[in-house]
Amino acid sequence: MKNRIIITGGCGYIGSHTVIALIEHDFEVIIIDDLSNSNEQVLERIKKITGVKPKLLNIDLKNSFLAENAFRYNKDIDAVIHFAAHKAVSESVQKPLMYYQNNLCALVNTLMAMEKYNINNFIFSSSATVYGNPKTLPIKESNETQRPFSPYGNTKKMAEEIIDDVVKANPNLRAISLRYFNPIGAHQSGMIGELPNGIPNNLMPYITQTAIGKRDKLMVFGNDYPTKDGTPIRDYIHVVDLAEAHVLALNRIFSKEKDHNLEIFNLGTGEGYSVLEVIEAFQKVTKQKLNYEITERRDGDVPKLYANVDKANDILGWRAKMGLEDMISHSWQWEEYYHLEKKN
């Protein structure tokens, strides 16, 4: 019998790529998603890619009654991968309570339902934002965490603390927290990718939307950082590589070899690229001219963030396979596909 996995937020950007990876590795997937920042159409696309249309429970996990029912009526769940969360940094600064309520209540309700129905395997979607502005690079999992700049980032840090408390109280619970660096890229089919609501906050969707003509100009937020060309350095990671890491994390949890009840892994490539390097690579790979301008720094940006990924490599057997050019060409392929689809 196939292992049956609940994926909360499975219609979203990283969630949908992970659903594909799990189906391809012969898992059965049930998605819980309130579709607040995603679209049901993604299910048809997943079917085109994998041949399987996953079951969707359109449920808001902030509602504890609905959260519990989801687990009550879907039996024999082997593990939960929890993506469901709001993720727009600037919105979280404007609406902190909305972020704390949504991201933390959904987590707590999910963990409570899991406890009630005796589901003991949990993977959490975390972020490198928990490292704040690190003193040493590349960042290891053992680096101290700092209070993130934004309420969004703080929900990730608080969520890890909640999970840590819960595993200490329940030794049967095995949890893995995956700290993503900067996920970009899209599925190689071109049919699934990132679809930010409104104006994108993140670099890659802003670049592709500018190149396709949806935005006038990319603003490069500052070129006076202590880096090689003055623009900040990040560790960009292909979303398909990231999705693959969730499969390996599940295998790790099921193997029962885990050392601690909460294990943490960085997921990045270990390579850092500056904003100008990304722009240059984009122009080279896509042959598109990008309209951009250097402006003021953006509040909360740190100069350099890139991962040490030895732990994920040694313990999960995971390493990113795709480089920056793949990330860019797949992001661009997705933007073009989406643009054409909307026109037709």
Ligand code: UD1
């Ligand atoms: C951001 C969030 C982080 C979150 C991650 C999710 C902040 C402070 N951090 O990371 O918490 O987990 O997204 O992917 O927002 N840039 C521009 N112009 C733009 C957009 C971005 O120059 O229009 C620059 C930024 O200054 C930064 C780099 O591009 O140096 C990457 O930015 P972004 O994609 O927003 O990611 P992070 O800020 O690293």
